[in-house]
Amino acid sequence: MSISEFIHCYSIEIKTISTIIITITTVVLATLTAIYVRHTKYMADEMKISRDPNVNIDFEVPSRMIILTISNSGLTSAVNVQFDIDSDISWLNFDDNKGFSKLPIIIEGISYLTPGRILKFYAGNLDKSSSEREQNVLDLNILYQNESGKKFKKHVTFDLSVYRKVLFETFKH
Structure with a gap:
């Protein structure tokens, strides 16, 4: 079986696996982005506090x-x-x-x-x-x-x- 025949024969499975991998990658990237945003907000808040009078x-x-x-x-x-x-x-x-x-x-x-x-x-x-x-x-x-x-x-x-x-x-x- 050639590569093109393999792809044609298992195209639905390949698309499903690709979709699952893309979905998992998107969730991981969204989670990492949320953590980064939270950390950036924390740093910005700390900078504001450090500028306060004491x-x-x-x-x-x-x-x-x-x-x-x-x-x-x-x-x-x-x-x-x-x-x-x-x-x-x-x-x-x-x-x-x-x-x-x-x-x-x-x-x-x-x-x-x-x-x-x-x-x-x-x-x-x-x-x-x-x-x-x-x-x-x-x-x-x-x-x-x-x-x-x-x-x-x-x-x-x-x-x-x-x-x-x-x-x-x-x-x-």
Whole structure:
């Protein structure tokens, strides 16, 4: 039997097998395409998230002076930065006002914080006797938005008693 006779004799079977192979290949390619699309969407979402503002708060305590630092390590600006104090530090003194919540920057907030910006504020002095016997934990929420209006909330807890024995060199940049 020649090839042409074989093809003519089994043409229906050959067409059926070819159709099955094409169908299976199409399903496999469609599945791989769906996985690729899902992965691409995930990467695009991650890129969007990485561009969001990221407002942070920290303390520096050179020579018992407490410096509050507020920074935006994100790639876009943060707007309407506000602070909500859950647990204050009552012994912190600033212009005869007691407590972290009495600092002007905490009361007023920040209307616009550019990416990469670090703002530093005097926040009082570390009173060794008070800090050893009183509440040292500051518990707060940082609330802010990106320029499109998307809201962010970050919860932060600081125990300022750890700064009592930190060397000044720690805060040099």
